[in-house]
Amino acid sequence: MKLFIDTANLDEIREVHSWGILAGVTTNPSLIAREGRDFIQVVHEICELVQGPVSAEVTAQDTEGMVREGRLLAKIHEHVVVKVPLIEAGLGACSQLAAEGIKVNVTLCFQPSQALLAGLAGAAYISPFIGRIDDISWDGSDLIGQIAAIYAGNPSIHTQVLAASLRHPQHLVQAALAGADVATCPYKVLKQALKHPLTDIGNQRFLADWETVPERDISVLVERWLQSR
Ligand code: E4P
Numbered sequence: 001m002k003l004f005i006d007t008a009n010l011d012e013i014r015e016v017h018s019w020g021i022l023a024g025v026t027t028n029p030s031l032i033a034r035e036g037r038d039f040i041q042v043v044h045e046i047c048e049l050v051q052g053p054v055s056a057e058v059t060a061q062d063t064e065g066m067v068r069e070g071r072l073l074a075k076i077h078e079h080v081v082v083k084v085p086l087i088e089a090g091l092g093a094c095s096q097l098a099a100e101g102i103k104v105n106v107t108l109c110f111q112p113s114q115a116l117l118a119g120l121a122g123a124a125y126i127s128p129f130i131g132r133i134d135d136i137s138w139d140g141s142d143l144i145g146q147i148a149a150i151y152a153g154n155p156s157i158h159t160q161v162l163a164a165s166l167r168h169p170q171h172l173v174q175a176a177l178a179g180a181d182v183a184t185c186p187y188k189v190l191k192q193a194l195k196h197p198l199t200d201i202g203n204q205r206f207l208a209d210w211e212t213v214p215e216r217d218i219s220v221l222v223e224r225w226l227q228s229r
Contacts, residue, residue: 001176004184006164008032008042010049024053024165025186026105026127028083040076047077055105055125058093066093074102081105081124086114091121098122103151105162115147116199119157125182129165130175141174148179169193169213200211 002023005016008031032039043056056076058069066089070082074097082097083105084090084212094104099119105125106118110133115126128147130140144163151157163175163183169192175183185193209224210216 001182002182003190004053004162004182005190006031006166006184006186008035008046008047009187010042010045013046013049015201016187016190021053022050023182024055024079024081024184026055026083026162028055028057028107029059042074043080044076047079050079051083053080053103053125054079055081055083055107057085057107061087061089063092063096066090068097070097070102070104071100083107084128086118091117094121094123098124107164109147110143112126112143112146112150114158115161116150116154119151119154119159125160125162127162127164127184130163130171131165131167134167134171135167140171141178144175144178144180152179163190 004024005013005022006026010168012043013025032042035042043054047054056073058066060066065227066084070093072079081103084093086106087109090106094106097104103124105127106123106176107127109115109118109126109128115128118126120125125177126147126206128143130144133140133143144161147161151159151161160181161179163180166172166183166189168189172183172185172189172193215221
């Protein structure tokens with residue numbers, strides 16, 4: 001499973017990118033609005049930094065408008081993936097844009113039937129929202145599993161399952177176990193996913209014990225060993 005970050009904040013993206021595990025970025029109108037910056041400039045900067053798929057969402061609500069905005073967004077950078085909502089107009093736009101070779105992320109997926117239609121429309125990604133489904137007492141990870149199974153059984157569908165709306169590290173684990181191709185995580189969830197108190201305690205203990213070793217400068221030790229050979 002590949003890992004994307006769900007943010008439009010360049011500082012957050014830069015930090016996680018430095019870990020060497022970031023494959024892409026998803027944004028949405030709410031995340032872009034939060035930054036208070038020029039939409040196009042932000043998307044371009046993210047693409048240049050990450051050099052992987054970056055979802056940028058259309059806001060038109062009719063197929064013609066979505067296709068027009070999608071074509072324009074695709075001009076920003078070769079890594080732009082056009083994001084469209086899973087409504088009738090979005091399905092039509094997805095079909096048209098995909099036929100033109102523009103990658104589309106179909107978003108706001110809450111049931112397997114929607115994912116099937118998006119897959120048949122040629123979506124590059126389908127975004128089921130795990131967290132928002134859990135919020136209404138359904139099982140978000142179950143939805144991921146069902147979509148993965150549907151796609152696996154339909155060889156004509158080449159859509160990747162992009163688990164979205166992740167609220168905690170357990171969602172990341174559930175997405176991976178359920179067969180998601182990608183999970184997009186908020187910065188906070190990625191930091192939580194990395195952190196464990198026993199890791200920090202163990203690390204401190206190793207360092208404390210190492211302080212008792214008289215000769216402990218690794219570069220000096222290795223240099224001396226290399227010269228003695
Ligand atoms: C997906 O691409 C969306 O940007 C995102 O995951 C939505 O998450 P939320 O439900 O936390 O807003």
